[in-house]
Amino acid sequence: MSSGAVVRAWRPGLPGVVEVLHAHFPSHAYPTHTHDAWTVLIVDEGAVRYDLDHREHGLAQAQVSLLPPHVPHDGRSVLPQGFRKRVLYLAPDRLGDGLIGAAVDQPEYVDPLLRHRIHQLHGVLKNGQEDLEAQSRLTLIEERLGQHLRRQVVDPPDRRDTGVAVELRELLDANVTNGLTLEDAAKVVHAHPAHLVRAFSREYGMPPHRYLTGRRVDLARRYLLDGHPAAEVATLAGFYDQSHLNRHFRKLLGVTPASFVKP
Known part of the structure; x- marks a missing residue:
């Protein structure tokens, strides 16, 4: 294990959320990989730099990052003391394949309301006792993420092979x-x-x-x-x-x- 790394992961009883992950990584760097789910990420301590589809991005505590399914990315700490993060993995059909290109073009959002709603949902899921509240909060989060994605201009498909x-x-x-x-x-x-x-x-x-x-x-x-x-x-x-x-x-x-x- 990376020195001092602490990870907690679980599958909540909330349809649409396939995994919740809370982690503190003092030194770990993620190699390039993909997920089969939408990754909704917030950073609570430190800052993260990552490459998504060959383009470098950064995530600070005031932002929300949305990484689309099947698109390669990595991750590493900007600061020597590492970072602390919380992640929601959403089923791929929750936001739709047609919005993947928009997420690649702009995966970070400075949206205090969205970040606060994500923080609140993590609290509900950690408690695990308020199903209706969790469903309601997830609905609002997905609605706001969809609004962000649909504002992006999606480029024409790349004609590579x-x-x-x-x-x-x-x-x-x-x-x-x-x-x-x-x-x-x-x-x-x-x-x-x-x-x-x-x-x-x-x-x-x-x-x-x-x-x-x-x-x-x-x-x-x-x-x-x-x-x-x-x-x-x-x-x-x-x-x-x-x-x-x-x-x-x-x-x-x-x-x-x-x-x-x-x-």
Whole structure:
């Protein structure tokens, strides 16, 4: 685990929120990865710098960051003492695929009301006893996020070879636990394996194998939050063994699977 890192994660009983994460990272830096959910992030201490789709961004305590599904990003502290953050992971259909481009163009918002509402929702979810209040607060947050996104001018689609990359991503998503060889993927997509790797890396900012590992870590998080033991989670999520899971989980999140769900 990163020295002094403290992470608490859980799955609330609130439809639309697939995970809540509270973390303090004195030194951890996230490598490039993706999520299959919308990431709503606020920073409570310190400041964060991150690259999203090859562009650098920064997040301070007064801002809210919204990272879209399937778009590569990393994360690191601006200050030597690290940072403290709270995150809501929203199901991908809560805001819609059509708004992903707008979120890539502008992922941070200086909106005190939105930030305060997110802070309030975290408090309700931490308490876990007020379902209607949680639903109401989430509805207002999603409405305001949607307003921000729809104000953005969405550029025309990039005419790079996105089709091949998207097809490969869909194949990887369909084979997270079983995996697949590059040769088999190339046969399905009807493209040379080398072209597949180049197209995917250009589109998503990482090679296919790293994307698949990140998806497996995401899946492992879900199983851990459902109460499965780490040794069982390794197999369920597609890792060779618990050591394999621990290595990638710690690299991505800065803590071991056991620490991730520790009360």
